[in-house]
Amino acid sequence: MKRRDLLIGGMGLGATLAMPRLAFGQTARFDRDPFQLGVSSGEPTSTSITLWTRLAPDPLVPGGGLEPRPYAVDWVLASDEALGAPVARGTAIATPEMAHSVRVTVQGLQPGRHYWYRFTVGDATSVTGRTKTLPDLRLSTGQVRFATASCQHFEQGLFVAYDHMVEDDVDFVLHLGDYIYGVSRGEFRHHTRKDVPVTLEDYRLRHALYKTDPHLQKAHASFPFMAVMDNHDALKDVDLTPEALAQRAAAYQAWFEHMPMAGGYTAGSRSIYTHGSLDFGDLLRLNILDTRQFRDNEDLCREAADPDYGFTIYRPACADVTAPGRTTLGAAQEAWIADRFATSRQRWNATASSVLFAPFAMQHGGDTFRYESSWDYYPENRKRLIGAMKETGLSNPVVLSADIHSNWAIDIPEDPDEPESAPIGSEMLATSISSGWPQPLDAPMKDNLTYNPHVHHYDSSQRGYMLHDVTPESWTTAMRVVDTIESAQAKVSNQARFAIEHGKAGVQKA
Structure with a gap:
């Protein structure tokens, strides 16, 4: 069962849980707003959406400042911003076992339209959020606008880029990983503790801190988010000691508790469908890959690394790297993505990868170095995916990636070698x-761009996001960057714009 298959298990249109309201604190009174972490939506389909919030009147203390008992949370979804025309309402139960988070999947909605929603508990009411369903699968779609974002370190600056994403009025956001950071590295503002999170409560507090950023909250309340994990969201999956497995389970649970996901996770599990x-x-199929949970060990060829070069994460590719069965997706996910390619009838086919997909060679000391996380x-797994694209005649393949804190526009060579x-x-x-x-x-x-002629743009100097406009005839990407991450009044501009023409692989300046 895959992540979005779980939508069918969600709450039906207008359904209400049959719970004794007073027993779950419906008359609760709060000295502080319990909705300090905002509201969010995600997992859109053409007829459903998942709504999220978490009760935490004091989000930066263990337990969020709540008694360790269930709370009944009312929700409403409407077709107007004033919530005067509700189309669904009900009650969800926020339990301490899931950090008093709430997720509700509402079904039976109309395709391709905006809805507004709100939560209430006791005498407290959340802000009103806006969301949007996907277009009707049976009809032609003229345009999709969305953003890709990643790598938001709380200590290094404000998440002010999200304000401009709201102004760009995107249909949804695809977050490609590193929603939080375990490591502390920055002086603009500080994590509440410097140590890397270890326990479930540690990870809950770290997620809560990030959720307090007002720019991030504004974006979450404005459009649906889809998200995958990268290495800073949880541990790299190479340490199989009991301590590491327990830490990974804690990271996964806290991540799930703070994301607008419909399902796909069981409390305490060391795996999660993302x-x-x-x-x-008929315009766009977006396939979202998990490149972290099922990958074979990336920590190879260490003996060949130069300790003075790229913090040793740039290394030569020794023989183990090219093993035929080596994978970053796992066999099940590889079969799944091949099927998604084979069954696509969409004009454009985007594949989301948290890390760089195209090859990039670095010449150093007479050897060719590669980035170990990419x-x-x-390489054999990449060849299998490219082979699947070719065999299925996949229409207009586009890969969306992140991780490297820089903007790239790249042609994917048919032969990566x-x-x-x-x-x-x-x-x-x-x-x-x-x-x-x-x-x-x-x-x-920078020094090796001349050895990589398929890379048309590389710039690591600015922070921001990518804005993608997709029509039947073209895909246009604006590299949106802010002039500072130290002021809420930051201005935005385009670092560059690139376009892809329908039926013509490769990028060109727009």
Whole structure:
């Protein structure tokens, strides 16, 4: 069962849980707003949406400042901003076992339209959020506008880029990972504790801190979010000690508790469904990959690394890297994405990867170095995906990626071993919301652009997001960057714009 298949188990239109209201604190009174972490929506389909909130009147203390008991939370979804025309309402139960988070999947909605929603508990009412369903699968879709974002380190700056995303009025946001950071590295503002989270309560407090950012809250309340995890959201999956597995389970549970996901997670589990697919009528199929949970060990070839080069995450590719069965997706997910390619009838087909998909070679000390976290350390898996694109005749493949805190526009070579070979698709890699890209990592990439002619743009100097406008005839990406991450009045501009023409692989300046 995949993440979006779980939508069918959600609450039906207008359904209400049959719970004794007083027994669950419906008459609760609060000295502080229990909705301090805002509201959010996600998992859109053409007829459903998942709504989220979490009760936490004191979000930066263990337990969020609530008694460890259930609370009944009323919700309403309406077709107007004033909530005067409700189409669904009900009651959900916020339990301490899930950090008093609430998620409700509302079904039976109209395709391609906005809805507004709100939560109430006792004498407290949340802000009103706005969301949107996907277009009707049976009809032609003229345009989709969405943003890709990633890598928001709380200590390194404000998440002010989200304000401009709201002004751009996107249909949804695709967050490609590093929603939180475990490591403390920055002086603009501070984590409440410097230590890396270990326990479930540690991770809950870290997520709560990030959710207090007003720019992030504004975006969550304005449009649906889809999200996957990258390495800073949880541990790298190579340590199988009992301590590491317990820490990973804590990270996964806290991540789920703070995301507008319909399902796919059981409390205490060391795995979570985060991959899935969205169809926007006949225009766009978006496949969202999980490149972290099921990958084979990336920590190879360490003995060949240069300790003075790229913090040793740039390394030569030793023989183990090219093992035929080596994978970053796992066999089940590989079969799933191949099926999504084969069954697509959409004009555009985007594949979301948290890390760089296209090859990038760095010449150093007479050897070719690669970035160990990218698909370059899983070359056989990449060849299998490119092979599936070719075999299925996939229409207009586009990869959306992040992780490197910089903006890239890339042609994906049909033969990754030959970067000058004809492109089979295009890749747009988005810069970070606030996380910097240090000079020891930046310089090797800048210095090696001439060896990578398929890379048309690389710039790590600015923070922001990518804005994608998709029509039947073209895909246009604006690299939206802010002039500062230290002021809420930051201005936004386009660092560059690139376009892809229907039926013509590869990017060009727009």
